Each structure stands twice: as C-alpha cells, then as structure tokens.
Amino acid sequence: MAAFARVSGSVGLITLQNPPVNALSAAVRQGIVDSVQRALREPEVKCVVICGQNGIFCGGADIREFSGPMSGPPLIPMIHSIEVAAKPVVAAIEGSALGGGLEIALGCHYRIAHSKTRLGLPEVTLGLLPAAGGSQRLPRLIGVPAALDLITTGRHVTAAEALQLGMVDQVTDRNVTDVAVKFALSVVGKPLDARRISMHSCPHSPDLDELFERTMQHVRQRARGAIAPVACVQAVRAAATLPYAQGMEKERELMATLFTSGQARALQYCFFAQRAIGRWSMPSGARWDTSKPRPVHKTAVIGLGTMGRGIAVTLAQAGFPVIAVENHEKQLMEAKQAISGMLERGAKRRGVTPVLNKITYSRDIQSVANADLVIEAVFEDMALKEKVFQQLSAICKPGALLCTNTSGLNVDHLASQVRNPELVVGMHFFAPAHVMKLLEVVYGPRSSPEALATAMAVGKKIGKVSVAVGNCQGFVGNRMLEHYMEQALFLLEEGATPELVDQALEEFGFAMGVFRVSDLSGLDIGWRIRKGKGLAVPDPTTGQTARVQQGRRYSPVADLICEQGRFGQKTGQGWYQYNTPGSRVGKPDPWVHNFLKDYRAQHGLVARRIDHQEVLERCLYSMINEGFRILEDGIAAGPEDIDVIYVFGYNWPRHRGGPMFYAHMVGLPKVLERLEHYHQAHPDVPSLQPCNLLRKLVANGSPPIQKWKEVMKKINSRL
Numbered sequence: 001m002a003a004f005a006r007v008s009g010s011v012g013l014i015t016l017q018n019p020p021v022n023a024l025s026a027a028v029r030q031g032i033v034d035s036v037q038r039a040l041r042e043p044e045v046k047c048v049v050i051c052g053q054n055g056i057f058c059g060g061a062d063i064r065e066f067s068g069p070m071s072g073p074p075l076i077p078m079i080h081s082i083e084v085a086a087k088p089v090v091a092a093i094e095g096s097a098l099g100g101g102l103e104i105a106l107g108c109h110y111r112i113a114h115s116k117t118r119l120g121l122p123e124v125t126l127g128l129l130p131a132a133g134g135s136q137r138l139p140r141l142i143g144v145p146a147a148l149d150l151i152t153t154g155r156h157v158t159a160a161e162a163l164q165l166g167m168v169d170q171v172t173d174r175n176v177t178d179v180a181v182k183f184a185l186s187v188v189g190k191p192l193d194a195r196r197i198s199m200h201s202c203p204h205s206p207d208l209d210e211l212f213e214r215t216m217q218h219v220r221q222r223a224r225g226a227i228a229p230v231a232c233v234q235a236v237r238a239a240a241t242l243p244y245a246q247g248m249e250k251e252r253e254l255m256a257t258l259f260t261s262g263q264a265r266a267l268q269y270c271f272f273a274q275r276a277i278g279r280w281s282m283p284s285g286a287r288w289d290t291s292k293p294r295p296v297h298k299t300a301v302i303g304l305g306t307m308g309r310g311i312a313v314t315l316a317q318a319g320f321p322v323i324a325v326e327n328h329e330k331q332l333m334e335a336k337q338a339i340s341g342m343l344e345r346g347a348k349r350r351g352v353t354p355v356l357n358k359i360t361y362s363r364d365i366q367s368v369a370n371a372d373l374v375i376e377a378v379f380e381d382m383a384l385k386e387k388v389f390q391q392l393s394a395i396c397k398p399g400a401l402l403c404t405n406t407s408g409l410n411v412d413h414l415a416s417q418v419r420n421p422e423l424v425v426g427m428h429f430f431a432p433a434h435v436m437k438l439l440e441v442v443y444g445p446r447s448s449p450e451a452l453a454t455a456m457a458v459g460k461k462i463g464k465v466s467v468a469v470g471n472c473q474g475f476v477g478n479r480m481l482e483h484y485m486e487q488a489l490f491l492l493e494e495g496a497t498p499e500l501v502d503q504a505l506e507e508f509g510f511a512m513g514v515f516r517v518s519d520l521s522g523l524d525i526g527w528r529i530r531k532g533k534g535l536a537v538p539d540p541t542t543g544q545t546a547r548v549q550q551g552r553r554y555s556p557v558a559d560l561i562c563e564q565g566r567f568g569q570k571t572g573q574g575w576y577q578y579n580t581p582g583s584r585v586g587k588p589d590p591w592v593h594n595f596l597k598d599y600r601a602q603h604g605l606v607a608r609r610i611d612h613q614e615v616l617e618r619c620l621y622s623m624i625n626e627g628f629r630i631l632e633d634g635i636a637a638g639p640e641d642i643d644v645i646y647v648f649g650y651n652w653p654r655h656r657g658g659p660m661f662y663a664h665m666v667g668l669p670k671v672l673e674r675l676e677h678y679h680q681a682h683p684d685v686p687s688l689q690p691c692n693l694l695r696k697l698v699a700n701g702s703p704p705i706q707k708w709k710e711v712m713k714k715i716n717s718r719l
C-alpha cells in the first residue's frame, strides 16, 4: 500500500508501506497510482514527496510476484505519470533504493538521500534488467560508462558515491523526509523540463563504439554463460544511441526474453534460498527463532596454516579480538607477517585502518583460556585434533564454544574428547577463508541448539553465508564433490582428456573445470587424504594400486600422477603443464596424454569417444544423486541448503541455481533415467545408482523443488 497525507500545508506526502522492504507489490503500485493522481488533482497540493516507511525507501519490485501472473498497475506508466507531473516530485530516499525503487526515484524530479542510503539497480543479479525505464534513464543522468558499470554488475553505491555520480541531488544526515519536504516547497513553480530525465540525451562519451565493444567482451567473459549482463549492455547501448521511446521499446523486448528464462528463475531461487538458510532447524526440532546464541566477545584460533590465518583475519576484520596460537616460533613469526599483510591489503582496499591490534599472537595454547569461542585449524589429522580438543577441554572457561575447521573429519568424535560435547560444532571455512563467503556449520548429535545458534550468529557477524548441516564424512559440499571428481577420473580412464572434461564443465558455467581446480589447489592434498583412507596404496605383490577397492571401482590415475611429483601449479606440472612452477596458465600436456594411453593399454581399457553431454551427466548427476542421499539422511534440511553451499563454496554458476535446482530444471525423471542408464553401464560404481529419494520424488509426480520438503516429510512418515 501507499499512504497519502498533506503535510506542511501544501506538500503531498506519499509513503510506501509494505514491510519489511516496501517492495512494489500490486497493492503498493496501486497505492502510488492513486496517491499521485490525488496529489495532482488537489489544488492545495503544490508539490509531492515520495518516501518509504520504517527507514527504507524501497527494495524494488516484489520478486515473489514474478513467479505468477502479474496483476495491478504496471511500473512504466506509473513512473511516467510521476515524471510528467506538473507539480515537482521529490524522492526522499533512506535505507535502500534498489531496482524498481530507484527507478521510481529516477522518475521523480529531484532525489534527496540520507547519508546511510544504498542505491542500485541489482536486477542483473536476478537474471533481469532495469526494465521500468532504469536502463534508459540512468545513462541519461550519470553518463554511459558509470551506468554500464552499475547496471551490468548490479553494484550498490553509497549515498556519497551517488552524489558524486549525479544520481542524487543532495545528501543529508538529518531526517530525509523533513529535508525533502522543505526542499519540495522551495522548488514550487520552477520549470521542470530540465528535471525530466527521459527528455534528455545521454551525456557525451568519446569512443562509444569502442566502449560498448570492450564492455561486452568483458561482460561475456565474466558472465560464464549468464544472459542478463549481456542484455544489460544492449539496453544501455539503446539508451546511448536511440531516442527515449525507441530505447524503451528495446528495453521491453530484452526484458521479455529474460523474464521467462530459466536463468532468471534460477537466480531468483538463489535470492530466496540465501535468505531461507538462516531459518535453520535441527532434527531435535530446535530452531533459529527459539535458540538463543551465547555472547561472544573474545575468540581464538589454534593453528596458523593457510586456513587458520584466513580465519583469524576474518574474525579480526569483523571486530572480534583474536588470540592466534601456533606452537612453533618460526611458523608463528611467518604467520604474523602473513596475517598483517592480509589485514593491511584488505584495509587498503576498503579504505579503512588495518585492525592489526585485534590479534594477539601466542605459542602457548593456555592463552586461549578466556576465549568465548575457539576455532581449531590445525593439520587435518584426527590424532592431532583429538589432542588439541583434550587440551582445550582442560584449559577453556566453562561455556566456551569449541569449534573445528575440519573439512570432513568426524565432529562428533572430536566432541567425545571434551567435557562438554554439547558445546562442540564444526565451522568449516573454505580457502581462502578471508575471501570465500561460505561457512558450513556442522552440528553433531550432541551439539546443543545454543552452540549451533552461536556459531551461526558468529558466521553472520563475520559476513559469511552460513549453512547448518549435520555431521557425516565430508559434510555436504565435500561429500558431493567426491562423486563429481570420481566420475571425472573414470572419464579419463574411458578415453577423455583433462581438457575435454574441463571444457565441458567450463562451458556449463564453472569458472574452472575439475582438473584446473585440482592443479590450482594442489594434487597432493587429495592424495594424502586418499592414503589416509587406505585407498592410494599399491598392492605389495603387484606394486600397482588396485582398480577395485573396498568393493567398488577405484581410479588410481590421480595417485599415479602424484607419484610423478606432479602436484599442479606449484610444481609446474599436474593435469596440465605450466611454463614455471607457480605459473597460473596451464597448457594441455602431451605427457599426460601419453600417460593415459599407456595406463589404458596396461589395464586393457579401450578408449572411446566421450562427448560433453556425457561429461556433464556423469559428473553432475552423480553429485546430484549424492545430494538426494544427503537429504534422505537429514544431513541438509532442504535443497536450498545444498544449493547455497555449492553456489558460495564451489563456484557453481549461480545462474544455474545450484545442483538440486539444476536437477529440478532438467526434470527429475530425466535425471533418474540417465543415472539408471549409466549405472547399468557401470554397475561397479555405486554413486551412479539412483537413490531412494530421487525414485520416490519421481514416483510422487516430480513435484517442483519448493515442494520437495513436503514430499520428503510424507515419505519419511510412511517409512
């Protein structure tokens, strides 16, 4: 809704009212249309101010309405009626003015913003473009280069930057509506044509053609197959080269394609999934809204390797005092230097002072005695971690939360090492921990709701996208990844090359294929883990690592590559060859091709032609199948949790929504049929055998992803 009131004698004040963000639902649009008409009709009203209730101007179109048939007055004529009004209209902006919200403000004759406001056209992040005239008005107001940047990235700007760009006319620290009301009165009677943005052409920019070409190239490279950023460039180009009416027509045409696209559905699903994961629940029934986090003032990190350093930086940057512990003097000094460098570079980028004094360094684990939350980040070795937890149990004050950053070891086993197992959870950060947004918060059967609530609250405070998951080997992300990587290795055995597999995955939208990622992160890490599991060990009689292990097919190809000292970029050789160790640009390596040929010959394998579709189906469907098993086991609460983990932790292309959303888009019957097909061809690969939940969902008519949880409940209650 929108409320109308007359204030200060002759100002018509229109207040958008739709908590929490005043999204432009049909009712709000109707309210604006009615209020504008009334303001223009009533002779006592000389000018108009539009504002939003509860400290926020407007969060844009109501995204929930996009999935159904649209009703209510459309935005474009509504904004047009504001722009052509004969009385001055001033936008009083606070909180946020985003998407359709900013487009309304651009239709107003003046814009006044509170200094804490953020403004932007984030439609591109939802697979859309600013199609209520935003793509045509913003370049006319601030010029093509700045508009291209904002519209193609969806970046939010501060009020200060908006003022500098010319998006707003004034910024204030005072009550913005009061300031806008006074301002509106001061401009009554002044000519308005110069204030009607659509009546102008874009400010001159030299070399427009070259600018658009360069931007398009850059956008295509970054978009990894997403279509909205490309459409955004085309829309701005229309603003720069066509009269307003024709530009609007182009904007409409481009939006029509985007609006119904699968990518827009995927991105909008991600928007809501990212918010839904905050509403966690545990199998015990404990929930986010009934579990109170403990206060956390002091934190500690044990172990200052790559992960520990990143975690310490993240905590310090969020304002937590950190005790950073590393027991070897030399490593402690190296870590201190590295952490200080990270803090300094981060502060420089953000234009703030580095918080070096937030971190206290120590070689003595006793120094964490007063911490409210301790994160163990020592080497991935159970015996070592057990020892650390036993020490922490003896040292830490009562009530301290003890967390492990293990990427897959048993959190419950670690909990069994301490006096208060209910205060143990996993906080699984992703490398580099100060950059990657994802945090898997792992609860065991004994973790208390309070412990989970505390870890989730800390995750939020340090700016992570935190997902609560149950305890199992590899948790959610790594458990699924194992199957993806396993298929990639099998494909090499069957005739593929690393570059063929990577190309298929990169065309799908991953920034890097599985083999490029392995080269980047180091092949030796996985090798060590496989050895730990007793997998990568040669048979003493044959000297060869068996191709069947623990009753299932196993590919020793990655182990054999490691045996050659090929650990990826750091050694200059891995799945690809690099000019020098540490170099980032890999070339296909004839050595690897010959090695694969010899390997196949040695094992009597006949190479066959493998196409991109098989690569995608084998790698992605086996991983999705494991996702269904994870849901079946109750390790993740719903498909959104898995998808958010993949989008934020594993670079899954956001415009494909996450693996479970992708399965929903492909169609569950098709995923099931292909898995059955591949399992028949490879009966010794259990990960290709369709799991029960997938079968049951298909048997239940393949409901849309939003209904899976209901079906899962029904299925579970029947079991």
Ligand SMILES: CCC/C=C/C(=O)SCCNC(=O)CCNC(=O)[C@H](O)C(C)(C)COP(=O)([O-])OP(=O)([O-])OC[C@H]1O[C@@H](n2cnc3c(N)ncnc32)[C@H](O)[C@@H]1OP(=O)([O-])[O-]
Residues within 6 Å of the ligand: 020, 021, 023, 058, 059, 060, 061, 062, 063, 064, 075, 096, 098, 099, 100, 101, 122, 123, 126, 128, 129, 130, 131, 132, 272, 275, 276
């Ligand atoms: C022709 C078309 C042209 C125009 C297109 C557009 O405008 S496209 C739109 C372009 N606009 C955007 O892309 C802006 C999207 N919104 C945001 O970026 C942020 O919400 C925020 C910065 C406005 C507030 O951040 P914050 O951390 O304070 O709050 P929060 O993020 O936690 O959200 C609180 C609740 O509000 C919900 N909700 C929010 N927005 C919308 C919406 N537009 N709609 C519906 N719902 C929305 C959100 O789901 C959550 O609900 P829950 O989970 O409680 O049930």
